[in-house]
Amino acid sequence: MTTARIASLGQEYPIGKILCIGRNYAEHIKELGNETPEAPVIFMKPATSVIGDGGAIVIPSYSKDCHHEAELAALIGTKGKNIPAERALEHVAGYGVAIDLTLRDVQAELKKKGLPWDIAKGFDTACPLSSFTPAAQVSDPQDLRIHLTVNGQTRQDGSTSLMIHTVRDIICYMSGIFTLEPGDVILTGTPAGVSAIVPGDELVAEIPGVARLRASVK
Template sequence: MKTARITGTATQYAIGKILCIGRNYAEHIRELGNETPEAPVIFSKPASSVIGSGDAIVIPPYSKDCHHEAELALLVGRTGKDIPPEEALAHLAGYGIAIDLTLRDVQGELKKKGLPWDIAKGFDTACPLSDFAPVAQVADPQDLRIRLAVNGTLRQDGSTSLMIHPVRELISYLSGIFTLEPGDVILTGTPAGVGPLVSGDLVEAEIPGVGALRVSVK
């Protein structure tokens, strides 16, 4: 069983659904040549894809192009359905950082065929995830800096202020489709600067005041 821990406490949650948002930063949409959607784009990862800081990413043999995508992660702490935006943050237990790993070549081929691309997003080790800072520690989830470096070279450096759909809106929207339960994790999209990883890389991601990750690539 994969668990999520609140930093500085003994509180842990069994990880449930991992709901992910695609195309939530305009510059990232442009760098991949995608269209801007009217509503949030949703996909999911299994809890089995989670690894922690200090662990290793294993790129599946069926891919030659694995990309990093650093994201603000939300940990649900209270059950909710059809949550109004103004009440959304009260349903969270914490904030963390995640790396949404994407097999870009596999995803591209499946999208061309109109097929689901779960195997490009949900493979084992596809979701490096930090511990979570308590919600009270974060004054404004729309005023956070997301940074990711590979082998010491900064690749992603963005702000959650640039989200197309902000955190409150995402929680409300998702809760209209899925009942959100304690232990569910929401990945809120990635800023521009995504790029490939190869064996031997060291990946470091951080949201100051929230969490940090350091993972290697086998």
């Protein structure tokens, strides 16, 4: 069973829903030529898409354009439905870093046809995920740096302060649709700088003071 781990506390949660926000940073919206949505754009990944630190990314044969998207991940520790924004962070058990892998060519074709993105976002190994730091040790999730390198070269370097929808607002919004349960993971969107990865690449995603994650592309 795939689990999310708060390393310093020795706690493990079976991963439930992986709920993701798309188009949550203005510069990322611009770089992909998308429109700014009025409400958060939500999609999901299965727990089977998760690999841990040091894991291997396998790009499916049906894609020739896989992109990295480094993100702040929030682990839900307390069940909630219709959670008010002012209480939202009380439901977070920990914070980590994730890489939302996207088959950009497959996604583009699906979007043209008005179809769901599942096979572009949910394939096996599509969600490299770090262990989590206790939420109490993160004073402000809207004041964190997100940094990603590929083969030692910086590709993404942004701040959670640039989110269109804050972590509080995301949890509030999502809990109005889905009951959030312990073990659910929320990916909060990616800053600008996404680009393609290929076999042989080495990725390092880091939120300083929170989490670090390494992954290689097979």
